[in-house]
Amino acid sequence: MNQDKSTIRIAVLPGDGIGPEVMAEAEKILSKIMDDDGKTYELIHGDVGGIAIDNHGSALPGSTLDICRNSQAILFGSVGGPKWEGLPPEQQPERAALLPLRKTFGLYANLRPAVIFPQLQDASPLKNEVIGTNFDLLVVRELTGGIYFGEPKGRENDRAFDTLVYTKDEIRRIARVGFETAMKRNRKLCSIDKANVLTSMVMWREVVNEMAGDYPDVSVSHMYVDNAAMQLVKNPGQFDVILCGNMFGDIISDEASMITGSLGMLPSASLADGSFGLYEPSGGSAPDIAGQGIANPIAQILSMGMMLKYSFGMNEAYSRIFAAISKVLDQGFRTGDIMSKGCTRIGTAEMGDKILAAL
Ligand SMILES: NC(=O)c1ccc[n+]([C@@H]2O[C@H](COP(=O)([O-])OP(=O)(O)OC[C@H]3O[C@@H](n4cnc5c(N)ncnc54)[C@H](O)[C@@H]3O)[C@@H](O)[C@H]2O)c1
Numbered sequence: 276m277n278q279d280k281s282t283i284r285i286a287v288l289p290g291d292g293i294g295p296e297v298m299a300e301a302e303k304i305l306s307k308i309m310d311d312d313g314k315t316y317e318l319i320h321g322d323v324g325g326i327a328i329d330n331h332g333s334a335l336p337g338s339t340l341d342i343c344r345n346s347q348a349i350l351f352g353s354v355g356g357p358k359w360e361g362l363p364p365e366q367q368p369e370r371a372a373l374l375p376l377r378k379t380f381g382l383y384a385n386l387r388p389a390v391i392f393p394q395l396q397d398a399s400p401l402k403n404e405v406i407g408t409n410f411d412l413l414v415v416r417e418l419t420g421g422i423y424f425g426e427p428k429g430r431e432n433d434r435a436f437d438t439l440v441y442t443k444d445e446i447r448r449i450a451r452v453g454f455e456t457a458m459k460r461n462r463k464l465c466s467i468d469k470a471n472v473l474t475s476m477v478m479w480r481e482v483v484n485e486m487a488g489d490y491p492d493v494s495v496s497h498m499y500v501d502n503a504a505m506q507l508v509k510n511p512g513q514f515d516v517i518l519c520g521n522m523f524g525d526i527i528s529d530e531a532s533m534i535t536g537s538l539g540m541l542p543s544a545s546l547a548d549g550s551f552g553l554y555e556p557s558g559g560s561a562p563d564i565a566g567q568g569i570a571n572p573i574a575q576i577l578s579m580g581m582m583l584k585y586s587f588g589m590n591e592a593y594s595r596i597f598a599a600i601s602k603v604l605d606q607g608f609r610t611g612d613i614m615s616k617g618c619t620r621i622g623t624a625e626m627g628d629k630i631l632a633a634l
């Protein structure tokens with residue numbers, strides 16, 4: 276392995292289902308951008324998830340973890356699928372690979388930008404007048420705490436339990452990310468909770484309110500998650516930054532993705548303090564379409580773009596990718612999930628090639 280300090284090292288973990296299909300397209304574009312920018316880089320591939328169970332007997336083999344530890348960022352596809360659903364829960368790809376990666380690398384801040392390309396207004400199930408123009412929402416999701424990780428969790432005979440726990444420090448650090456990003460955007464932060472029922476969420480709301488004093492320019496509101504789910508389809512344009520805990524952020528971000536046309540459009544960045552991050556589409560391995568060459572690679576490509584921006588400070592590269600995608604959509608090319616009347620349907624690899632050509 277080349278350990279030269281000037282070499283950018285990226286762990287590439289395609290995973291399962293559509294993961295390898297969409298990753299191949301992201302890699303083409305990544306290589307072109309790095310070459311054009313004259314960067315020295317190394318993409319180090321590793322097995323993760325179901326394929327790692329099949330090949331190495333564990334969803335997160337030590338060799339893959341070593342690759343990640345020796346890299347400055349992780350580009351991740353998706354893991355899981357029907358083949359591994361019969362395994363004991365703690366051995367399954369999602370719980371045995373993705374969650375430990377998030378925890379091990381302290382990736383507590385998950386940014387999921389739901390931005391509509393104007394060309395895709397008709398691909399959204401929402402009416403044009405509901406979406407409005409320039410829909411641009413950022414979901415800031417806490418990623419290493421809450422009910423995903425709280426102890427105790429387990430089963431005893433006919434009883435099963437998980438624990439929703441947050442400390443003030445955990446809430447403060449993700450709220451800080453929410454406020455800081457709101458400051459760089461339209462200065463509106465909506466914190467989502469369930470403070471009418473859950474004690475941990477009462478504290479969540481208190482901490483967000485305490486911190487609001489440090490950000491007088493940010494207008495802060497609070498919304499119960501059930502109302503937020505409804506408001507997101509009633510009037511999505513009211514939101515700028517949505518701040519939420521781990522599970523609510525998981526649900527709200529999938530919902531937000533559909534406003535932009537498809538889950539296949541929603542990228543994500545999972546960030547630690549500093550520049551390390553894991554970048555993955557918000558959606559999963561899509562077993563229903565895997566192996567057919569029809570998945571939308573845009574979420575994976577945009578996730579790679581977020582990596583260039585957040586881990587390597589290559590902001591222009593991100594804009595370049597965004598512009599290339601926009602150009603291809605202008606040309607009328609669509610994968611099946613974002614197909615509209617009058618457009619030309621293309622597959623995963625063709626979409627990657629078109630974006631590459633439009634760079
Ligand atoms: N980050 C991850 O690795 C991740 C995230 C979510 C789900 N999963 C796993 O994926 C598996 C399937 O889960 P699911 O079906 O609930 O969710 P999913 O996100 O895989 O799929 C939901 C729906 O969205 C569609 N979709 C998702 N990405 C798409 C794309 N790029 N292009 C076109 N359509 C796309 C799928 O075809 C499907 O109809 C499960 O094992 C789940 O645990 C993994």
Ligand SMILES: CC(C)[C@H](C(=O)O)[C@@H](O)C(=O)O
Binds near residue numbers: 369370373525
């Ligand atoms: C696969 C699963 C563990 C994961 C999550 O719930 O965080 C996924 O749904 C996501 O949104 O990244």
Ligand SMILES: [Mg+2]
Binds near residue numbers: 525526529557558
């Ligand atoms: Mg999810």
